Amino acid sequence: MERDIYDEDHEAFRDLVREFCRRHATNAARERWDAAGEVDRATMLAAGEAGVIGLSVPEEFGGAGMLQDFRFRAVVNEEVIAAGAGSLAGAFGIQDDLAVPYLVHMGTQAQKEKWLPRMATGEVLGALGMTEPGAGSDLRGIATTAKKVDGGYLVNGAKTFISSGATADIVVTFVKTGEGNRPDAFSLVLVESGMAGFDHGKKLDKVGFHGHDTAELSFSDVFVPDENLIGGEEGLGFVQLMMNLPLERLSIGVAAAASAQAALDWTLAYTRDREAFGERVIDFQHSRFALADVATTVDALWAYIDRALLAYRDGRLTAEEAAKIKFWATEREWEVLDTCVQLHGGYGYITEYPIARAFADARVHRIYGGTNEIMREIVGRRLAGKR
Ligand SMILES: Cc1cc2nc3c(=O)[nH]c(=O)nc-3n(C[C@H](O)[C@H](O)[C@H](O)COP(=O)(O)OP(=O)(O)OC[C@H]3O[C@@H](n4cnc5c(N)ncnc54)[C@H](O)[C@@H]3O)c2cc1C
Numbered sequence: 001m002e003r004d005i006y007d008e009d010h011e012a013f014r015d016l017v018r019e020f021c022r023r024h025a026t027n028a029a030r031e032r033w034d035a036a037g038e039v040d041r042a043t044m045l046a047a048g049e050a051g052v053i054g055l056s057v058p059e060e061f062g063g064a065g066m067l068q069d070f071r072f073r074a075v076v077n078e079e080v081i082a083a084g085a086g087s088l089a090g091a092f093g094i095q096d097d098l099a100v101p102y103l104v105h106m107g108t109q110a111q112k113e114k115w116l117p118r119m120a121t122g123e124v125l126g127a128l129g130m131t132e133p134g135a136g137s138d139l140r141g142i143a144t145t146a147k148k149v150d151g152g153y154l155v156n157g158a159k160t161f162i163s164s165g166a167t168a169d170i171v172v173t174f175v176k177t178g179e180g181n182r183p184d185a186f187s188l189v190l191v192e193s194g195m196a197g198f199d200h201g202k203k204l205d206k207v208g209f210h211g212h213d214t215a216e217l218s219f220s221d222v223f224v225p226d227e228n229l230i231g232g233e234e235g236l237g238f239v240q241l242m243m244n245l246p247l248e249r250l251s252i253g254v255a256a257a258a259s260a261q262a263a264l265d266w267t268l269a270y271t272r273d274r275e276a277f278g279e280r281v282i283d284f285q286h287s288r289f290a291l292a293d294v295a296t297t298v299d300a301l302w303a304y305i306d307r308a309l310l311a312y313r314d315g316r317l318t319a320e321e322a323a324k325i326k327f328w329a330t331e332r333e334w335e336v337l338d339t340c341v342q343l344h345g346g347y348g349y350i351t352e353y354p355i356a357r358a359f360a361d362a363r364v365h366r367i368y369g370g371t372n373e374i375m376r377e378i379v380g381r382r383l384a385g386k387r
Contacts (some may be wrong), residue, residue, distance in 0.1 A: 075090075132160060260333045
């Protein structure tokens, strides 16, 4: 089904992203990131230079000022994922959809001036630290504390599974500044790389996204100055997280649709070329039926995602709608990827093939950004009339 949500500006931007991918999202680069377990800084700086990241940074701070028009970020996801560079798409997503928005929407003027210009260029990379060894879905169960001291806070605790955690220069960190687990007991503070007592810990060895770092972080009496309290006011952290989670979930939905689209395209090319029993694989009726299912699912994914992109632009995407998109899109993605791996036969399991890497990458889409069970809980509670 033809998509009609992009205009000339988006298509011109697509050409720019394609050119960036042709130069930087090469097989050699991907192998380098996979071996290092992280996207190198040179690539992130090149992305900043090309204007492929920093899309959500307002123009006055050197960015593209596209925070509300997520279609540009969708174009980046489509092109980078189609280039077989899932880890790069992940690194871009953390910067633009998880880290930057906290400063743009909730940062003080001084915080914006200090960090955003260099986040737009890739000189400063951000991460979001919510999850802890003992608390993931149940975020109000975190144990990391920020105790008020003269001029700032002393942060103690640990975070885990933090995307870009090893490479980040600043981590938007979810901490307890009050007693109990009422929403106003939490705050967000910016912990900077190099602060005494802050350790980036070790990179975790994952099933997929081998070229994008995921790390454990630890904080031992880390002094964080008052100026690094996001929004400049204590007790807003939980509400701040809730404000940005719909964007994070839309971002995962877009990545899921882009990955399903790429899988379809790779599989059409493969099955048109590969022969068995003297026929092309696509000529077997079973293959055609499977591909018909996949192509229809991909159409439906875009129809849903495109509507959500417009709703987000117009400020109408609710938390429930973002939750629906996140779980539904990532589950369709998983089915599509599984079918497409099967149609590749043994090659579908070999990581030299993008379909195999995309399959491994896709699995975590159902887990992070809030598990799909939690997404159903959000939607179901609303249906039951509960908040
Ligand atoms: C590769 C990767 C990258 C990540 N990146 C980040 C990041 O950048 N920043 C960050 O803060 N976190 C990140 N995470 C963490 C991720 O968001 C959490 O893993 C996720 O939210 C689940 O938390 P948990 O692992 O503690 O699982 P748990 O909360 O322990 O859940 C275990 C199981 O119980 C289910 N469950 C829990 N509560 C309920 C309930 N009420 N009803 C029904 N089922 C329930 C869950 O759905 C799940 O199936 C990342 C994780 C991974 C794997």
